Amino acid sequence: MMEQDMNVLGSVTLSQRVAICFASGVVGAAAVVLFSYVLFGLRISSALGVKAPIPLKSPDIYRPLFWGGLWGIPFGLLIGAAWKSLYLFGFLYVLAPLLALFLIFLPLGGAGFFGLRQGPMFTLYLLLVNLPFGIITALVARAIIGTHL
Amino acid sequence: MNTTKMSQEINGDEDGTDKQWREVVEKDLNTMKSVLTVSQRAAICFAAGVIGAAAVVLFSHVLFGLGVSGTLGVKAPVSLKSPDIYKPLFWGGLWGILFGLFIKTAWKRLYLVGFLYVLAPLLALFLFFLPMSGAGYFGLNRGPTFTLYLLLVNLPFGIVTALAARAIIGKHP
Numbered sequence: 001m002m003e004q005d006m007n008v009l010g011s012v013t014l015s016q017r018v019a020i021c022f023a024s025g026v027v028g029a030a031a032v033v034l035f036s037y038v039l040f041g042l043r044i045s046s047a048l049g050v051k052a053p054i055p056l057k058s059p060d061i062y063r064p065l066f067w068g069g070l071w072g073i074p075f076g077l078l079i080g081a082a083w084k085s086l087y088l089f090g091f092l093y094v095l096a097p098l099l100a101l102f103l104i105f106l107p108l109g110g111a112g113f114f115g116l117r118q119g120p121m122f123t124l125y126l127l128l129v130n131l132p133f134g135i136i137t138a139l140v141a142r143a144i145i146g147t148h149l
Numbered sequence: 150m151n152t153t154k155m156s157q158e159i160n161g162d163e164d165g166t167d168k169q170w171r172e173v174v175e176k177d178l179n180t181m182k183s184v185l186t187v188s189q190r191a192a193i194c195f196a197a198g199v200i201g202a203a204a205v206v207l208f209s210h211v212l213f214g215l216g217v218s219g220t221l222g223v224k225a226p227v228s229l230k231s232p233d234i235y236k237p238l239f240w241g242g243l244w245g246i247l248f249g250l251f252i253k254t255a256w257k258r259l260y261l262v263g264f265l266y267v268l269a270p271l272l273a274l275f276l277f278f279l280p281m282s283g284a285g286y287f288g289l290n291r292g293p294t295f296t297l298y299l300l301l302v303n304l305p306f307g308i309v310t311a312l313a314a315r316a317i318i319g320k321h322p
Contacts (some may be wrong), residue, residue, distance in 0.1 A: 012189065015317045019196035020189060026242070062235035064163045069199070069242075 009149055018076035020144050021137065025072020029065045035132050037092040037124075049118070064122030071097045072137055079141060083149045090138020094130050101126065168195070185322060191249035193317050198245015201310030203237045209302050221298040224293075243276055244270045252314060253322040263311020267303050276301065 036053035039045045044051065054064060075093055080090035102123070106115040114123045129139065185193070209226035212218045218226060227237060248266055255262035275296070279288040287296045 012185070013317075013319065016185070016189065016193060019193040019317050023195040023242075026195070026239075039232070058231045059236040062239045063232040066235040066239055069196075087307035144186075144192050146186065 003020050003032045012145055014077070014080070017019075017079055017113070017141075017145070017149070018073050021072040021076030021079060021141050022069045023072070024137045024140040024144065025075060025133075026069040026138045028072065028133045028135075029068020031060070031132040031136040032068070032130055035065060036129050039129060044128070045125065048121040048128075050122065052138075054129075067123035068133065068137075071133070072141075075134075075137055075141070079145075080149055086138050086142055087135060090134045093137065095134075097133065098127065098130055101130075167235060185318065187250065187253075188319070190252055190322060191246045193244040194249025194252060194314050195242040195252070196311045197246070197313035197317060198244040200313040201245065201308075202241020204305040204309035205241070205303055206234070206237060207303060211299075212302060218246050218298065219299070220228050220296040221301075223295065227302075239307065240270070243308070244306075245314075248310055249306075252260050252318075256322045259311050259315060262307075263314075264308045266307035266310065268307075270306065271300065271303055274303075298300045 033054045033056070036045070040050075040053040045051070055061065074096065076092075078089070081084070102114045107113050111117050111122075113124060116123060199303050206227045206229070209218070210229075213223075213226040213282045218224070228234060247269065248263075252259070284290050284295075288299055289296060
């Protein structure tokens, strides 16, 4: 009973979770940016037909970071339900922004569904480069929130 | 008889212990109530800072709409286009992190501290970023009205950040 009470009082509210996961999402996105440089350094990007990593120049760099934060918001809304399998959920959560990218943003940008107008390798690259997003977001959220939600 | 007495004593002890225990727990829980860690406060204030920066962007459009920007020699509000819009919002978040580090200390005068907190990014702008971009200290190479505009347009940042942080954090930091 006492432990239960303490968990409730020590817990973070929904709006606090959302705010924390917004910040975590930014860190998750920063991991994606960093990973694009790792893939570039290892020449995996060029093997998949991508000639440059995500630009670090201002103001371009702020866009992926901010969008990472925005994707952190729904993650924060769901984190309570996913707490017990947080890292699995986090790892799979990358599918949410990826699906939006594949089905909305890339077709709107003229690259077609799944970016297939630029070839299947480009789709594979996008899948690969975004992989760290969900798991890093989850790890950071967990580090900030602590053991009890 | 003895057994009953003993039982009563035990019950009495249990009641007393229970009461004391409850008092201790209540006291502990009051102390613990909604106590956020520094990293939680910093993360929350990052989000609050983004909202504060969004208020500045919005306010620049209000000032533009009212013709105040034009009077002060500024021809356009903060751009809403991508990717330009993300930069002020992100920097608002970064300044929010700093705010989050001392929000607990400032909690009793949060709105006053919040209102004055705009001076931190403004000083960085006036003494670092503007000189670096060639606009001179306080942006005075572009005239004193430009400095006045920057002061005015950034005014909502601290107070909106504080309000958003308070709304998210609740009564206890």
